[in-house]
Amino acid sequence: MKDKNTLTLLILFVLTIASAVVSNLGREWSWLAFILMGLSALKFILVVFEFMEIKKANSFWKFLTVSYALAIVLAVVLIL
């Protein structure tokens, strides 16, 4: 792969397509919200770490961004 950002973009595309495919499995499927929000959190973390270069930053910022993504997923899944 030519550079890491290109690989990141390809992974982000694959995860977006995966979200669209999973959403067609139907609302009755109890894991739907968890899987879709999980994929979304994964994309969030990829953008923050690779495109926003938080991977180079102090661990405090890595902890804060990952915690935010996980907190949102957890909150939505627990409510739904």
Place this chain on the structure above:
Amino acid sequence: METQKIDYKNIFYPPGGILIWIVIFLELITFGIAIIALALFSKDDPEGFHSSRLLLNPTFGAINTMFLLTSGYFMATSLKHFKTNNHSKASLFLKLTILGGLLFIALKAVEYYQKIEHGLDMDYSTFFNFYWLLTGFHVVHVLVGIVILIILYFGINKKESKTELEDFEASTAFWHMCDLIWLLLFPMLYLIL
């Protein structure tokens, strides 16, 4: 070419600077609270929210996700070139980033037009109240981001450019923030409920 160096391991200097990260977290917390409110309201009327959600076009949402992600990729590439003082390539990728943002806005405009044409305004249902408020505020952020990128573009193309790496990184961080918000809005509004 000379590469500019910054000590990113310093807790007070995440890429873009601490001020832009305070703004980013304030925005993320605000949108996060709204997303949680959407989930809570949907519990009161799951069928109503589901039938309203089915009136949205998930293909539009998915294509807009691709536009923003690609635009974010171009922005990251532009920053990489700016750091090595390759201003012509930084400028080229900045233009592509702006184009991605404009495509997002154009598709959103088509989507909004269709919704209004079918009478799906804010008063149609609680779901559409959330839809208009959340996507509307997000669009405002994208528009502000595009203005920032245009100012940045003219800044780096001046003969004696005064654009610092910190300015470029802060603008980059703001643009990526628009991606982050959309990545959370897309599944909630178009796929889950």
